[in-house]
Amino acid sequence: MSAVGKDNSARYSAVAITLHWLIAALVMSNIVLGIWMHDAIDVAASRGLAVGAYQLHKSLGLSILALSILRLVWRLGHRPPALPGGMKRLQRRLATAVHLSFYLLMIGVPLTGWLFVSTQWRGDVPLNVDTVWFDRITVPHLFNLHQQSADVRQQAAATFADIHAALALSMALLVVLHVGAALLHQLHARDQLLVRVLFNLSAMQPKRRRNAHWLGFLLTALVLVCSAYYGSSVFRSTTATPDLAAVQVTSEETGWQVNPSASSIRFAGEHAETRFSGRFLRWHIDAQLYPNNINASRLSVDIETGSARDGNPLHDRTLPEPEWFDTRRFPFAYYRTTSMVQTGNRQYTLMGTLDIKGNVIPIDGLTLLLGDNQALISGDLVIDRARVDMGMQSDPSGTWVSPKIRVSIAVQLQRPQD
Numbered sequence: 001m002s003a004v005g006k007d008n009s010a011r012y013s014a015v016a017i018t019l020h021w022l023i024a025a026l027v028m029s030n031i032v033l034g035i036w037m038h039d040a041i042d043v044a045a046s047r048g049l050a051v052g053a054y055q056l057h058k059s060l061g062l063s064i065l066a067l068s069i070l071r072l073v074w075r076l077g078h079r080p081p082a083l084p085g086g087m088k089r090l091q092r093r094l095a096t097a098v099h100l101s102f103y104l105l106m107i108g109v110p111l112t113g114w115l116f117v118s119t120q121w122r123g124d125v126p127l128n129v130d131t132v133w134f135d136r137i138t139v140p141h142l143f144n145l146h147q148q149s150a151d152v153r154q155q156a157a158a159t160f161a162d163i164h165a166a167l168a169l170s171m172a173l174l175v176v177l178h179v180g181a182a183l184l185h186q187l188h189a190r191d192q193l194l195v196r197v198l199f200n201l202s203a204m205q206p207k208r209r210r211n212a213h214w215l216g217f218l219l220t221a222l223v224l225v226c227s228a229y230y231g232s233s234v235f236r237s238t239t240a241t242p243d244l245a246a247v248q249v250t251s252e253e254t255g256w257q258v259n260p261s262a263s264s265i266r267f268a269g270e271h272a273e274t275r276f277s278g279r280f281l282r283w284h285i286d287a288q289l290y291p292n293n294i295n296a297s298r299l300s301v302d303i304e305t306g307s308a309r310d311g312n313p314l315h316d317r318t319l320p321e322p323e324w325f326d327t328r329r330f331p332f333a334y335y336r337t338t339s340m341v342q343t344g345n346r347q348y349t350l351m352g353t354l355d356i357k358g359n360v361i362p363i364d365g366l367t368l369l370l371g372d373n374q375a376l377i378s379g380d381l382v383i384d385r386a387r388v389d390m391g392m393q394s395d396p397s398g399t400w401v402s403p404k405i406r407v408s409i410a411v412q413l414q415r416p417q418d
Contacts, residue, residue: 013078019071023064023106030060031172048274055314058117059134061110068106075103098178105171112164114139120146121157126394128323135313255415256287256375262412265303269402271315278310287413291370294340294348299368299377301335305356323393330357346370350377356388366409377411 012020033053040050083092117131118141128146131139145156268277282304289297305325309316320327337352350366366379383405385391385398395401 011081013074015074016071016078016080019067019074023067023071026060026064026067027106027171027175030057030064031168031175033057033060034168044273047272051272051274051314055132055135058113058131058139061113062131062133062139064106065110065114068103068110072103072107095181098174098181101170101174102178105167105174109164109167109171112160112167115142115145116157116160116164118142118145119148119153119157119160121153124154125396126150126153126323128318128321128394129314130317130321132313132317138317256289256413257415258285258287259412259414262410264408264410265301266408266410267308267310267405268408269405271312271401276310276312276315278308278315280304281307281309283307285411285413287375289368289370289375289413291346291372294342294370297337297340299335299337299350299352303333303335304331305333306331324390326357333357335363340368343367350379354383356383356390359388361387373415375411375413377409377413379409381407381409383407 011017034057037050037053037057040046040053043050083095087095114131117129120126120128120141131141133139145153148156264279265283266277266279268275270276280303284302284304286298286300289299306320306327308319308325319325322329325333334355335352336355337350339351340348341351343349346369348368348370349364350368352363352366353360354363361383363381365381366377369376385401385403385405386396391401397403
């Protein structure tokens with residue numbers, strides 16, 4: 001066995017080795033992901049997956065940044081093993097330059113990416129999408145770049161995007177150089193340089209070696225399970241709807257009571273060529289319905305806009321933002337009937353208005369079937385995003401989100417019999 005294989009002092013510490021391979025895996029994954037999504041985002045067939053890939057790319061990049069800073073701090077406090085004695089001075093200087101370049105790029109690449117997404121701009125339009133680390137922690141925008149003027153944001157986005165791409169390319173080339181040099185040392189020079197970043201399992205006692213193998217297996221399984229879980233969240237189809245048990249519907253004490261299990265306000269459309277379908281989980285209805293005096297009847301619904309869910313984490317976090325429902329200023333959307341026109345036996349067409357973000361539009365597509373003790377309200381509507389000012393900063397042409405949003409209403413009301 002070589003001297004390096006026997007002497008643990010010729011190896012990096014366990015912490016350094018773990019960080020080395022973890023960062024290496026994340027860097028390689030993000031390079032491949034970045035190359036694919038760069039072109040896929042502009043292709044209709046792959047646009048939906050690419051949107052999810054961008055979110056994963058940002059999360060991996062922030063992880064690389066945090067781990068690289070941790071690795072640098074550890075390096076400053078722990079002297080690395082000496083280079084093989086047979087290396088020439090030029091090779092030593094080149095090795096030192098490569099390691100220094102790696103630290104600069106491991107920090108510089110994700111940092112410029114973070115600066116780019118902080119501008120909340122892509123191309124020539126705003127892109128108001130928060131950065132959320134693995135759908136768990138909302139990441140702040142650096143230097144309040146998202147609050148700057150449109151010209152500043154656009155220029156900064158273009159600059160940081162170019163720098164990020166150039167640094168990422170440099171990182172990919174450096175990885176190739178680094179791997180090639182390591183293999184050359186191991187296979188040609190045979191100076192055991194590669195062994196410095198490998199755990200010395202042969203020096204462990206059999207019991208500790210078995211524990212190390214099991215630990216490695218469990219960590220690998222954990223990473224795969226977490227990746228599968230997160231991937232199913234980011235890349236899944238957005239046609240899932242929230243659990244019906246979560247719906248909270250209330251009504252006024254007018255004798256008419258809503259049946260939540262048979263009532264819903266749903267919405268549907270497309271985002272990045274992928275269909276989404278969701279519903280509002282909380283809304284309140286006031287039904288003043290008189291079968292023998294339809295002219296005195298009225299209906300009003302207050303919809304809590306912050307309860308909109310379609311099961312996609314990106315959508316569910318974005319919908320409350322100012323560009324969309326702006327829930328801080330407009331926590332409710334309001335539907336009010338203006339008249340009820342009889343069209344058949346106990347069947348009426350409802351004329352009314354819908355107020356979203358202070359924009360009032362006519363709604364004439366709902367039908368009421370009114371019995372003595374039961375009422376059914378149903379209908380399908382099409383709402384133009386432009387008319388209610390939703391998503392008109394970043395997607396006014398409907399390139400990403402369909403310009404028409406379909407809304408389906410189904411409400412069942414009952415009145416206890418005397």
